[in-house]
Amino acid sequence: MPLLIRNGDIITSGSRTQADIWIEDETITRIGRDLVAPPGAEVIDATGKYVFPGFLDPHVHIYLPFMSTFAKDTHETASIAALVGGTTTYIEMCCPSRLDDPLEAYQLWRSKAEGQSACDYTFHMSVTQFGDKTEGQLREIVADGISSFKIFLAYKNFFGVDDGEMVRTLQLARKLGVIVTAHCENADLVASLQASLLAAGHTGPEWHEPSRPESVEAEGTNHFATFLEATGAAGYVVHLSCRAALERALAAKARGVRLWVESVIPHFILDKTHAERPGVEGMKHVMSPPLRERSNQKALWDGLRTGAIDTVGTDHCPFDVAQKWMGKDAFTQIPNGIPGIEERVNLLYTYGVRKGGLDLHRFVDAASTQAAKLFGLFPRKGTIAVGADADIVVYDPAFRGVIAASAQHTNCDYSGFEGMPIEGRPSVVTVRGKVQVRDGAFVGERGRGKFLKREPGYL
Ligand SMILES: [Zn+2]
Numbered sequence: 205m206p207l208l209i210r211n212g213d214i215i216t217s218g219s220r221t222q223a224d225i226w227i228e229d230e231t232i233t234r235i236g237r238d239l240v241a242p243p244g245a246e247v248i249d250a251t252g253k254y255v256f257p258g259f260l261d262p263h264v265h266i267y268l269p270f271m272s273t274f275a276k277d278t279h280e281t282a283s284i285a286a287l288v289g290g291t292t293t294y295i296e297m298c299c300p301s302r303l304d305d306p307l308e309a310y311q312l313w314r315s316k317a318e319g320q321s322a323c324d325y326t327f328h329m330s331v332t333q334f335g336d337k338t339e340g341q342l343r344e345i346v347a348d349g350i351s352s353f354k355i356f357l358a359y360k361n362f363f364g365v366d367d368g369e370m371v372r373t374l375q376l377a378r379k380l381g382v383i384v385t386a387h388c389e390n391a392d393l394v395a396s397l398q399a400s401l402l403a404a405g406h407t408g409p410e411w412h413e414p415s416r417p418e419s420v421e422a423e424g425t426n427h428f429a430t431f432l433e434a435t436g437a438a439g440y441v442v443h444l445s446c447r448a449a450l451e452r453a454l455a456a457k458a459r460g461v462r463l464w465v466e467s468v469i470p471h472f473i474l475d476k477t478h479a480e481r482p483g484v485e486g487m488k489h490v491m492s493p494p495l496r497e498r499s500n501q502k503a504l505w506d507g508l509r510t511g512a513i514d515t516v517g518t519d520h521c522p523f524d525v526a527q528k529w530m531g532k533d534a535f536t537q538i539p540n541g542i543p544g545i546e547e548r549v550n551l552l553y554t555y556g557v558r559k560g561g562l563d564l565h566r567f568v569d570a571a572s573t574q575a576a577k578l579f580g581l582f583p584r585k586g587t588i589a590v591g592a593d594a595d596i597v598v599y600d601p602a603f604r605g606v607i608a609a610s611a612q613h614t615n616c617d618y619s620g621f622e623g624m625p626i627e628g629r630p631s632v633v634t635v636r637g638k639v640q641v642r643d644g645a646f647v648g649e650r651g652r653g654k655f656l657k658r659e660p661g662y663l
């Protein structure tokens with residue numbers, strides 16, 4: 205059904221317009237004043253509301269075997285949570301272990317999303333080993349529409365690659381024009397610190413952060429940048445958490461390394477005292493890189509304002525309380541992850557735009573447009589323009605609420621942001637012209653989401 209969104213305050217990364225949006229066949233076909241809806245068209249009155257492009261989360265985990273268990277969401281639950289929170293596209297990490305066949309893993313990850321997701325999606329393909337068959341298989345995956353890889357410098361012997369494998373991955377990425385995203389923590393240092401802390405009887409979740417301190421992430425970031433520089437590949441640091449790592453990334457950018465930076469919402473809002481809470485309360489806040497000393501948040505917010513940090517994702521990764529308890533005897537056994545796919549946009553709006561002076565256009569840019577540009581989805585996604593997919597968030601800045609696990613749509617029994625006040629939320633969310641969410645409730649079509657094919661853009 206054609207859709208008219210009337211009287212909106214349309215905010216993109218670069219413009220602000222008071223206008224109506226006319227949508228036909230999943231696409232925005234007209235933007236202008238006083239558009240007249242023919243009989244039968246659905247009309248949404250956006251008076252007093254912002255109209256944003258659908259938000260894009262560049263870093264989520266949905267199907268994830270990890271630490272001998274599985275993350276709790278399915279694409280059905282994660283996509284509904286995403287949409288309620290204003291995210292209309294996500295990029296999932298396809299994460300085989302070193303022992304898995306990459307092509308089979310890719311097909312498995314795709315099969316988990318197919319027909320299940322209510323929003324559009326694509327994948328970053330993790331390269332977790334580099335053997336004789338790897339190049340051929342990765343070429344096949346790229347030809348199928350995947351234009352970004354992921355490597356882990358952490359998680360040795362499971363997801364992690366060694367330096368030789370990293371070089372080969374970056375060389376291939378350079379040849380194919382693929383961008384490589386990277387988890388930057390030095391695996392050997394983490395393993396050594398974990399062993400000595402456990403040997404000293406330090407087993408609680410409060411020791412997770414000291415086992416992977418800021419210096420270890422700064423080293424990992426610098427290490428990755430050095431390898432990008434040597435190979436000429438384009439790279440993207442995922443979930444950068446602290447000032448020390450940001451300084452290394454900025455130094456690399458300044459000398460011409462093709463490098464972009466993502467930070468994730470928990471690091472802007474939460475700090476290491478959350479993981480120092482006793483028992484399972486602390487375990488709920490264990491993720492890697494860990495929640496940091498609060499003083500880092502100023503560096504992250506400043507970096508976001510100036511564009512030194514390009515994107516804000518979530519690293520959404522729900523493990524429930526029972527799974528977190530697996531780590532009751534040793535912090536190294538706590539499944540890493542905090543859910544956030546539903547809260548990201550509202551938290552960034554509340555604590556960035558409302559309380560932190562974050563520019564409204566930079567907010568849209570960091571939570572939508574930049575990721576679309578970096579990962580080959582722009583201008584189909586990430587903006588409001590004639591010809592773009594009609595993924596639209598009509599946002600109500602007058603809404604007031606409080607985050608509660610009891611009301612969330614992600615399949616998890618806690619929220620890392622429990623009790624935090626929110627100022628603003630999506631009022632209407634569309635995916636390619638179809639209304640999927642109204643005022644916090646999913647009202648749309650399950651399984652509507654499409655796999656988005658992407659072309660490499662870094663030749
Ligand atoms: Zn992740």
